[in-house]
Amino acid sequence: MVLSADPNTLKPGTASRGGIGGSGDLEEMIVSIVMPAYRLAGRIEESIRRVEEVASSLGLPYEIIVIDDGSDDGTYTGIQRASDGSRVRGYRLERNSGKGAALRFGFSKSRGQIVVFFDADLDISPRQIKLLVETLMDSGADMVVTSKWHPDSATDASLTRTILSKGFYMLAKVLLGLKVSDTQTGAKAFRRKVLEDVLCLVKTSRYAFDVELITAAYARGYRAVEVPALWRISLRKRFSVREILVMLEDLIRIAWRHRVKNLYRRGKCEGGDAKGTLA
Ligand SMILES: Nc1nc2c(ncn2[C@@H]2O[C@H](COP(=O)(O)OP(=O)(O)OP(=O)(O)O)[C@@H](O)[C@H]2O)c(=O)[nH]1
């Protein structure tokens, strides 16, 4: 069956495909791709075009939601040029608020039953989106996480970055009980119910956002599957001691919320919206 690629033309309840979320309602089968973008002037249009190419090959209705995280360059102008106001939509946060804040805002504007968080900087091949969506549908898992340390991933990392990254996940395992080998790669897919249930409990908006989101989802009993990265990852960039300390501090803060306050198990999401402008 050929499904319309435009969620705005869908009539609920006219088609179904297994494994997405149950009822066969077409509204449930939209794939929402949420892309945070910061200082990507000159690159963002190409990024959206390539993501759309993959999205339209999914055989499912989709929407692409791009959030300019208060960039001080022409990122938003590029997003405006690429958006059509329906299938591709852009928003702008007035102030730079961090990748997590941009994703949270983008999710509030989405309506797909499958939600993909995908970095807009094209460090990751958009083909990864297809793998994420298909794995989510076929495995029955609640979320799919790309791992640079999956045995089938080709990751080329300096010794320092390997030690730092693996040390981070060992610590995350001990402190947070995480069962994934990578949380930070910017390509993940979730069933909508997971994000509706946990996103408001995630307090971090900067780089620890991903690790907190996955901790919260695990704490509430959701199941993750890891997939390899379909492109070669190069990890060479150096971290400053300050960046490492901030990440450690964030891990400890999340562990406190998780182990001591039991916040992720007990918390309840009431909803909420950030402020932004539509392209
Ligand atoms: N750096 C940065 N990126 C942001 C921010 N808000 C949204 N983003 C977007 O979040 C995604 C990931 O950010 P990156 O800085 O590339 O993070 P990364 O991929 O983990 O790190 P790199 O190895 O430096 O590429 C990109 O699509 C950014 O455009 C922000 O405040 N700072």
Ligand SMILES: [Mg+2]
């Ligand atoms: Mg990047």
